[in-house]
Amino acid sequence: MSGAEGGGPAVDAVVWDFGGVFMASPFEAMRQLAEDRGIPHELAIEVLFGSYDADTDHPWHRAERGELDVVSARDQIREIGRGHGHDLDLFELMRYLGGGAVNEAMVELVRRVRAAGVRTAVLTNNIVEAKDMWRGLVPVDELFDVIVDSSEVGMRKPNPAIYHHTLAELGGVEPERAAFLDDYPGNVAAASAIGMIGILVELDATPAIAAVDALLT
Ligand SMILES: [Mg+2]
Structure with missing residues (x-):
């Protein structure tokens, strides 16, 4: 998709957790x-x-x-x-x-990632009963090429299998060419362990957003 020699994005895909990243933790x-x-x-x-x-x-x-x-x-x-x-x-x-306050800065980041020609995914540990709630908070179909919901695939983070499944759904992206953002350190560690670029989203998401932007240029 992009060559290191010619500049361009350092990743072919960015994968986001949902809870604590787009909405309250x-x-x-x-x-x-x-x-x-x-x-x-x-x-x-x-x-x-x-x-x-x-x-x-x-x-x-x-x-x-x-x-x-x-x-x-x-x-x-x-x-x-x-x-x-x-x-x-x-x-x-x-x-x-509480209510569903959305981190709009994170939504804007997804749009920048897509505009850079990089594929996007959500990888969420979630329950069946919450599906309509979280999917209704952001325009998921506009933002994400792939949505992986633990309750649908019968696997959950930090099982490495669900990260590999997500990369396969993205079209076979190499782990080293994919960034992963999550507010839970254990989930970030599991992504890093299989070679993904793990980025921890803290209460102030600004540094995490900057880290992804840095991968786009
Ligand atoms: Mg989370």
């Missing part, structure tokens, strides 16, 4: 919930989301792989919480996520 919502309830943040994460650096059979992970509906996941997570002496409700966390 569930981890930030969890931090707030844990603080309000006086529960250690790490414990709240462990109960509600499991060991997020791994792909396990925690009910949230199963829901993200499309193996469990959200009500069953909520019930099972409550059981786990009770085992730790806390009543933690997944639906309460969802209320903390």
